[in-house]
Amino acid sequence: MTYLLKKHPLLTAAMSYTFIYGAADVSEQKVIKRVREYKSWKTFRNGTIGGLVMGPLVYNWIKLAYILFPGRSMLSVLKKVLAEQLFFAPIAISSFYITSNMIDASPDLTKELKTKFFKTWLTGCMFFPFVQTINFRFIPMQYKVVFVSCGSFIWSNFLCIMKDENTTS
Numbered sequence: 001m002t003y004l005l006k007k008h009p010l011l012t013a014a015m016s017y018t019f020i021y022g023a024a025d026v027s028e029q030k031v032i033k034r035v036r037e038y039k040s041w042k043t044f045r046n047g048t049i050g051g052l053v054m055g056p057l058v059y060n061w062i063k064l065a066y067i068l069f070p071g072r073s074m075l076s077v078l079k080k081v082l083a084e085q086l087f088f089a090p091i092a093i094s095s096f097y098i099t100s101n102m103i104d105a106s107p108d109l110t111k112e113l114k115t116k117f118f119k120t121w122l123t124g125c126m127f128f129p130f131v132q133t134i135n136f137r138f139i140p141m142q143y144k145v146v147f148v149s150c151g152s153f154i155w156s157n158f159l160c161i162m163k164d165e166n167t168t169s
Helices: 002-007 009-032 040-068 074-103 111-138 141-164
Strands: none
Touching: 009 040, 009 141, 040 074, 040 141, 074 111, 074 141, 111 141
16 A cells, blocks of 8 residues: 555545445445435435546645745644635535536536535535644555545545435425
């Protein structure tokens, strides 16, 4: 694993997020909602989004955050966490909903985003600052994406629930 993290960090991020988003969908369907009919296409869709969109986004965000706000001082960490919530989170949330709707061949790619964005973003603001404070302050650079992907398992369960929520509410 360490070899992959050092030699192929983007590929490792994509693989981690494919697994995390797919596993979160299985968890959401089988453990949280206890559905009778498992929908494998949902797991495929979410794993695809994780691997092709979210993993590379998170990998590049973490690199950019360290370019913009170098170091591990508390001030630097707080700047990264604030920038993530204000700039990166809206991009990541939008990417999730729009890509999901593209895969589902939805006629309106942004309707769901418009109705669910604020609740999703607000929930992320209550969750990710804690995860990313630990990540930016204490986790070595080559393990940052993998560490945040562990927190993303919980987040991905929430996204799966939000995705299934009726857009007319």
